[in-house]
Amino acid sequence: MMQLQSFIGGRWVGREAAQTLRSAVNGQPVARTHAEAIDFGEALAYARGTGLPGLLALNFQQRAARLKALAKYLNERKEQLYAISAHTGATRADSWIDIEGGTGTLFAYASMGSAELPSGNLVHEGPVVPLSKKGGFAGTHILVPRQGVAVHINAFNFPIWGLLEKFAPTFLAGMPCIGKPATATSYLTEAMVRLVEESGILPPGSLQLVIGGTGDLLDRLRGSDVVTFTGSADTAAKLRVHPNLIRQSVPFNAEADSLNCAILAPDVQPGDEEFDLFVKEVAREMTVKAGQKCTAIRRAIVPRRHVDAVAAALKARLAKTVVGDPAFEGVKMGALASHAQQADVAERVALLRQGAEVVCGGEGFVPQGAGTAEGAFFPPTLLLAAHPMTNDAVHDIEAFGPVSTLMPYDDFDEALALAARGKGSLVGSLITKTPAIAAQAIPVAAAHHGRLLVLDREAAPESTGHGSPLPMLKHGGPGRAGGGEELGGIRAVKHYLQRTAVQGSPTMLAAVTGEYVRGAARIETEVHPFRRHFEELQIGESLLTHRRTVSEADIVNFGGVSGDYFYMHFDEIAAKDTQFGQRIAHGYFVLSAAAGLFVSPAPGPVLANYGLDTLRFVKPVAIGDTIQARLTAKRKIDRMKVDDKGVGQGVVAWDVEVTNQNGELVASYDILTLVAKRAAAA
Missing domain, CATH: 3.10.129.10 (Hotdog Thioesterase)
Structure with missing residues (x-):
């Protein structure tokens, strides 16, 4: 059993055992957290005194090169991470999203940094704006490192990608990072950070790791620091109003779980390719990572006249999904990440069932593999809310597991209204074969979603799917989804830089920006x-x-x-x-x-x-x-x-x-x- 340690101040901290973390597959002990309290004053002093100077001794181009080297190093050792990831209940395909999705994000930001950022530590955002008649006075905008520390608090479902997708733009921006993974799967994050440290690729102090609670960390932050959070909307709401974050005006970015939807447009009929695409997409989002994705489809909105056909097709597809120990041949869906998560999903499904009927899920459910009776398994569960416009629970309660609810609509305006009832989502999908329907729906749905996928037979062969955030596109959403923004290409790096307006003569602006400005000497x-x-x-x-x-x-x-x-x-x-x-x-x-x-x-x-x-x-x-x-x-x-x-x-x-x-x-x-x-x- 692994004894987990925090990586603080350039050393591994923690020898005394505390909480035991069990395998999601068979309930056996996997790791123990440490009991020693972390000195967050030391952690921040190390980040500011060692990490920050080391990062700023490199420029954007050099940091991009380090990211690329780190991605290669981790990829060469990925099998070590796959072996540990199996304890989280993830299948090989699930782990690929987490592990190679994480290193892929490092590669993506290395490439974007190399192509789009200068070889200094100042970005001239421009354009230069004349502020006088004769051209002797002008203004522009620059972006510079904030000279603070980024604290990244992550959820349990993506122990590696969750940290790396935040770390990559933070590192590019020249900001040292303190990562705090969710405890349930922190053993996988710790294994990854050990590899990062062993590589020697990053300047000391670039990345520190917290196993366990954050103690007084947030109380010690300054206005130059940044906090990001991924997890439940309730926890995000509590962190957002932390007194010190408010007092110091510390930027806070939340990416929260949301009741994402997929809409089957009224032009699609059973037998159409798009009908099959809808069924496949909903079933996949229910079963990949056992439905433990902040982007998973929780509400499947379909024409009332097709609800029986959709229900039958989904039930048949889900019945073919073999659930059990990922090491067992033929298993396509693993366990939930922890037994606590299993209990939470069961409780929320019980609440949803008060206003919805069960289409499938639970009957004769026996996960495959030895010892799985002690695991954190949950059957793929499809519910049907016959009258979703009058059922508040299905738009408020999220079962963060392999659970989705069918919602019939009578006209397309009602479908769009149902989508909006989620009060803000990370992603929504529209499955249609008619461009005019997409043109009608997307501007309406965009007000309530951070990302929208329009899926048809043309896009399907190359589509990355409803639930896949991409480094080049924004990840985040309004309202319940947290109101934040991550990824989105080089935009993510700019979130960790300070934007400042600069005024002066063209010659002075050229000297400051390191770029020739018209009118300068x-x-x-x-x-x-x-x-x-x-x-x-x-x-x-x-x-x-x-x-x-x-x-x-x-x-x-x-x-x-x-x-x-x-x-x-x-x-x-x-x-x-x-x-x-x-x-x-x-x-x-x-x-x-x-x-x-x-x-x-x-x-x-x-x-x-x-x-x-x-x-x-x-x-x-x-x-x-x-x-x-x-x-x-x-x-x-x-x-x-x-x-x-x-x-x-x-x-x-x-x-x-x-x-x-x-x-x-x-x-x-x-x-x-x-x-x-x-x-x-x-």
Whole structure:
């Protein structure tokens, strides 16, 4: 039996046994929590004094690289975690969601950080806004590390993913983290954190672990800190009003269990592919992780005329679900995470049954495998609330297990009203084959849901499903779901950064942001900026090109090359009737001509142009107009990559301004180039 320890102040704490944690499969003791009290003053001092400086000694790009290395390290040792995860009642497929879903989130944030964040510790959010007539005063927004500590309090159902999906953006943001998993499955989280510590990949103090209660931790937090919580709505409500969190204005983010729904649209009939998709989705959400998912479908909303067909199809599908010890061949659903959870689900089902009938669940239920009689198993249970509009309980009581309730509706407005009765949900699904129904329903349902899945036969082969939060999309929901927001791509990192408005001259803003700002002082040398290696190039280094007069032949030739014979370029009579009053050059000709003006054609450090950002054609260019380009090094990002010859590379964004003979801006954009570093000396 494992003796669990907390990881505090860079050491493992706890030798005296306290609470015994039992296997969800057979009731045998698995681990013991520790009795020693944690000194949270020490934990916070270590996070602030050791963790924070270590994290900020790295930049966004370097922290992204550490996340990637950690994901690889954990994946190489995942079988150790799978073996322990089996005690939680999870099948191999359930554990995959938790374990490899967790490392997959690390990989995702490593990739997003590398692609979207700078190589410093300041994000220039922009855009720069002029605040004066002559351009000498402007403002913008920056994001910087909060220089605080993140406390992550997690639920029992995803011991690994639950911590890693919060840790990844926190770490990227340069914030040390104290993780507190739910006690029932904390032995799996502890095993993962031991691997993290053994890896040596993270700076000391980046991650601490609390086994047991949080004691006076929340009383010690400051305004620069952050608290996140995943779990029940009731607990979230209590934590939200913690006196010190309120007094110190500590940001608090909650992701709470909710009564998520799936709606079978009225256009779907038995026999349709979408009908089968609905049945499959509801059954899957009832049985994956034994229904212990904050995103599981608790309310299945169906047309009244199809309720019997849906009930029969679900009953038949659930009857094929083999429940028992995940090690037993053929088992598709395991146990609830603990015996306390088993008792809680049974109590809540009893309350739901007061206003609903049982379609299936309980009859002759015997889990497969030796010793399972002492496990925390619960049968897949489908209820039917015949009159859900007048039944408050089915919209208020959540049985956090393999339980769902069928709810018939008479018209589609009633279906949407039933969805809203959940008082805020993490996710809802609409199964339909008609785009017009989706267009009608989604704007209405969006007011009450954090995420919405529209499922049809086209999406189904590649759909990740109703209950799968993805790193790229927001996870969280309004009302009962906690009113918070996690994940959502790089947005999650920004939740852990401080946004500040900065005002000053363009030159000062450029110095602060590390990016060239139009109107700021430029650096002009005799060396073409494209001849500079990555490390030599200075932000603000600029080139003003020679001029080029646009001729009719340019327009004719570009039309022949591009195949673009739009009337504005070729029809003199039609062009006179437009707002421009004359023929004008192709916008993309102007773009191409500008490239011809500023390019340095000989081989050099600039390896490739791989994109354009913020392109705008501001003013038309007519035959006889003369254009000129200004190229300025705007931003450098060192992604710490090398080519196949071992030569380093970085990304440079260049600000391009194309003007006419009157000095008026005609085109504006950024170009992105891959620029070589100097080869290391042999």
